[in-house]
Amino acid sequence: MAWKAFHNDEIDVDINYKPLNQIEEEEIIELHQLHDDSTAEMFDRQSDDNDVKSKLLEDLQETFTVDEAINHIGFGPFQILIMALIGMCTMADAMEVMMLSIIAPELRCIWKLPRWQEALITTVVFVGQFFGAAIWGKFCDKFGRKTGLVACSVWLLYYGFLSSISPTYVWFLCMRMLAGFGVVGGNQGNTLVSEFVPSKVRGKCLAVMGSFFAIGSIGIALLALVTMSTLGWRWMLALSGIPLAGFICLSWWLPESARFCMLCGNEAEAYKTLQKVARMNKKSLLPGRLKKIVVAERGKFSDMFETKEMTVTSLLLFYIWFTAAFAYYGIVLLSTEFLTQTVDNTCTSKSVGSLSGECGFWCERMSTEDYIDFIKTTFAEFIGIFFNIIVVDRFGRKPTLALVCILFGGFTSLQQFCLSRSSMVLFLFCARGSVSAMFNILYIYTPEVYPTSIRGLALGTCSTFARIGAIVTPFTAQVLMEVSPSLAIAIYAGSAFLASICALLLPIETKGRSLKNKIDIIAEMDSEQEDSEDEL
Incomplete structure (x- = not known):
């Protein structure tokens, strides 16, 4: 035996x-x-x-590492299944977030809200995400990727449903903030996927994972098109939780990360997981035993600044993540603003008189044409993802990230001019595709650049800075946009151009790089120090 x-x-x-x-x-x-x-x-x-x-x-x-085992087994049915399962969670997260650009104008009309209160509907969700990002990251580094992912999904499903039955504006804000706290935990799904796919195709796989977010974004727009004018916004909120319920029901199959098991010293469980991967992919496992790793303290924030390279990387990533969220959710909110107010071109917006229902208050619900154009711009996310699949493993993460930042800044700047409605939709489409690619690359690069012991925490911390950008963006895209459209557009374009410079300054390129443990980084530092001493 x-x-x-x-x-x-x-x-x-x-x-x-x-x-x-x-x-x-x-x-x-x-x-x-x-x-x-x-x-x-x-x-x-x-x-x-x-x-x-x-x-x-x-x-x-004979010994082998988890990375060597995964690379030996290769990509197969196991990876496809785990990507599809976690993709359901990603779809649900997208639907919870993207509905904000649709439901805020509707609630403004129903509850007769001023502009700043309309912006607050979006802001409170990201306030919840701000507090949840680092907490869920640390939770996953302590208790496991699977445990954290299932826990945040149950949390989101519960408070998402309570949001749909909120009786007042204040109750709705509270429920949306708590839902936002759970939404951000879904980001850990990318960490789990990254630890199960071979290094040669990791970039492509994580790029494909972004397509589930795009599917969720299109799904909520289609759901709104069907339900908003018939069943109402409450039904739209309730039905948007269906993918999340499906993920929770199927999560029993989801294995824990083998890398995480090894980090916890649970060698037997890691070996069993790798056998499951090999069996499903109909491949043999490497002979011998799993190589022991030094069990370091998990979830230690100071490890993000342990070396000079990691310090520079962390600081630059904090700003790029901030800009990505600021720009992404900004262009989504701007799309709603432009579509609901533009008739034939951006210089002949709908007059207040045509929008007003009562003296001193005006609002505009999205029409069928607006929903269709909104869905068109959302399809741009697939273009961004396919662009990454082709480019990111060929030219590297850093230059690709810099390029999409520049593209977003350029297409957003074009909104300064008088454009026909079709041209406006086209440039919104291009800007949406560019910023989607930007976010997608960050979700590829960040798990790759940090060691296993802090990978979840690092992703959560970067997401915290992203939520700061998302908190600010409603007041730029909705409040400032009404006062000075040119200034609002210039802020979005300028921040993207600066992010492109930061991307090029990142000291580490992760293309083709194996996922690292903390001990690997320390060994590399010792090796570099010995080489420098030998040269002296």
């Missing part, structure tokens, strides 16, 4: 799996003797006895 456990990958790992340092030579001989009588006879012959024992010990002494 021992021979089969190590040389037949179709058989699950033995429940009595032991690390190498706990396996005695006598145990190996005893287990081998239990295999069959012919094996026992081999041990009776002194000439063959030493050869068999030597081979068994040699096989058991």
